[in-house]
Amino acid sequence: xxxxxxxxxxxxxxxxxxxxxxxxxxxxxxxxxxxxxxxxxxxxxxxxxxxxxxxxxxxxxxxxxxxxxxxxxxxxxxxxxxxxxxxxxxxxxxxxxxxxxxxxxxxxxxxxx
Amino acid sequence: xxxxxxxxxxxxxxxxxxxxxxxxxxxxxxxxxxxxxxxxxxxxxxxxxxxxxxxxxxxxxxxxxxxxxxxxxxxxxxxxxxxxxxxxxxxxxxxxxxxxxxxxxxxxxxxxxx
Numbered sequence: 195x196x197x198x199x200x201x202x203x204x205x206x207x208x209x210x211x212x213x214x215x216x217x218x219x220x221x222x223x224x225x226x227x228x229x230x231x232x233x234x235x236x237x238x239x240x241x242x243x244x245x246x247x248x249x250x251x252x253x254x255x256x257x258x259x260x261x262x263x264x265x266x267x268x269x270x271x272x273x274x275x276x277x278x279x280x281x282x283x284x285x286x287x288x289x290x291x292x293x294x295x296x297x298x299x300x301x302x303x304x305x306x307x
Numbered sequence: 308x309x310x311x312x313x314x315x316x317x318x319x320x321x322x323x324x325x326x327x328x329x330x331x332x333x334x335x336x337x338x339x340x341x342x343x344x345x346x347x348x349x350x351x352x353x354x355x356x357x358x359x360x361x362x363x364x365x366x367x368x369x370x371x372x373x374x375x376x377x378x379x380x381x382x383x384x385x386x387x388x389x390x391x392x393x394x395x396x397x398x399x400x401x402x403x404x405x406x407x408x409x410x411x412x413x414x415x416x417x418x419x420x421x
Binding site: 198225227229234235236237238239242249250285287289291292293295296297298299300301 | 311339343349350351352353356396398402406407408409410411412413414
């Protein structure tokens with residue numbers, strides 16, 4: 195198992211464009227989390243899946259953001275009509291359950307120009 | 308709500324110096340506490356954790372003790388190495404409810420000089 199993988203590692207997009215990121219969690223981990231990290235800050239929770247069900251969304255997740263986890267495996271995070279304020283590192287993490295360690299991917303760095 | 312406060316950085320030390328990175332938290336109930344580390348070019352990795360008051364987490368020479376009375380989880384290492392240069396994040400996780408999301412501090416950059 196190669197751990198949590200995220201694709202792409204870097205994305206530069208023009209303001210107003212849509213972008214989609216992918217996260218492949220550790221196999222058999224039923225919990226998957228998305229976080230956002232801006233410069234000089236710690237990661238902030240965006241949303242959480244248990245299997246295919248999206249169970250919680252942060253207020254940070256505006257209507258332009260949508261996340262899916264079809265079949266409870268990989269997950270995608272889409273941002274529509276990107277804004278400069280969306281520039282950040284988007285991190286994905288997975289865990290087996292609520293008490294075991296969460297493993298993080300290396301993140302997708304988004305730059306909106 | 309839950310929050311984590313870390314001391315301001317960055318921190319620069321000489322090799323073999325003693326390290327303390329302060330972390331305090333605000334939380335309802337009794338959360339679990341964590342230190343994560345991010346080495347250059349890599350993802351976040353769990354360094355150590357403690358799940359209840361007075362527990363001591365330890366790993367790679369680092370230690371932190373869960374202090375409920377001072378709501379603190381300070382990270383210490385007796386003798387730092389150049390390879391310890393990284394960004395360190397303190398975090399908490401509530402132990403009730405299904406969502407085991409982490410709440411992080413801002414992080415602190417540690418640079419160790421040879």
